[in-house]
Amino acid sequence: MIAQTPEPPYYAVIFTSLRTNVDAGYEETAVHMLQLAAQQPGYLGVESAREEAGITVSYWADLASIKQWKQHAEHLVAQQKGRDVWYAAYKTRIVKVERDYEWHKESSSQKDKNDKN
């Protein structure tokens, strides 16, 4: 799914991870965290895929919303279990989305009013 986000600027968290081979409730917690994130103030959407590495990009209205979600009680428990059990390594990047554009085959028109290149 491609997240339907508002006009830039907005913020995102790029979370790239390598899993261990231990499941132990990983999928259930991952789904629950996505549902819980979607209920937080400032949440704009999420995109996620996993092959060798997993990439989850969550979109947020501002840095305060990102900080608040990072410190959410249930999320803190999941983060700790991630380090204890599920993840071999991860990298988190906090980014500001400065520009975006999209294209859909249906319309064959690039919605690129922000695209100056």
Place this chain on the structure above:
Amino acid sequence: MIAQTPEPPYYAVIFTSLRTNVDAGYEETAVHMLQLAAQQPGYLGVESAREEAGITVSYWADLASIKQWKQHAEHLVAQQKGRDVWYAAYKTRIVKVERDYEWHKESSSQKDKNDKN
């Protein structure tokens, strides 16, 4: 793979896409584009995964490098074929990485000197 990127700030392109069911050389071109991107000035690394959606995040030293790669002759041909054949939809986001931190199970230490939260 988790891209080994330098200290922020740096830039990234988040490219999220939905494929058609037409292969027609997609994998070969995708691999070649990743190789070609890695040879461009300002290239820092890439992370990629596909399930329902594909997410490719490429990292760059600055906006000029991103613009130059977007306009690379072979890349322009691939972009056009992407719209003609391979993609049902895509969204491209140009972002500035403001902060990052990483964790590895091997060391059990979070390298979070940039992590003030």
